[in-house]
Amino acid sequence: MTLYYSLVFGLLVFEMVVFMALIMPIPFKVKRKLFTFISDSPLVAKLQYGMKITFIFILILFIDSVNRVYRVQVELAAAKNQGGAAAAVAGGDRMEVQARKFYSQRNMYLCGFTLFLSLILNRTYMMILDVLRLEEEVKTLRGDEPAKDNKLAQAGQAGEIGKLKEELRKRDKDIEVLMSQSEGLSKEYNRLGDQFHVSDGTPKKNV
Structure with a gap:
């Protein structure tokens, strides 16, 4: 295996490790801090930008490997259709063609799986960000925690319901205070009424 295909294989292993790390169950707060940092x-x-350039080169290698596989297939088909010339492809020549076919297919699968896994990683990363953002919005809407200004919690007015609940609790306390004051005023009014009025309706005289 040449150096650049060895690097492609190393990148494929790295992508597999990252994918396993992404799907591992992690506590919400830890995952939120991790993805906020990322x-x-x-x-x-900068690393993501460099990876995009790397994947462009891997795409070129993939196209080249597909082209090589196609040329080997055409060469084998032509050799089989030539009858007498097919004997020339026997022995060492046939082994050489089969080896080129094997290496071309290996390189094609290696580059293809690397590119495919990169798309899966990118989509998985975006889906996890969406899930974290939605969980953040749900917690904020429930009033479990205040709204936070970060990239994972672009909630906008996500804390309005929690604020309204807090205001409603304050209004309930105000109503209870007003009711207690109303009861006190009512008792005071009755006491003053009893003080200034006698039972037949004539006011009392001050001594």
């Missing part, structure tokens, strides 16, 4: 880190952004 989203905000300039180093990770």
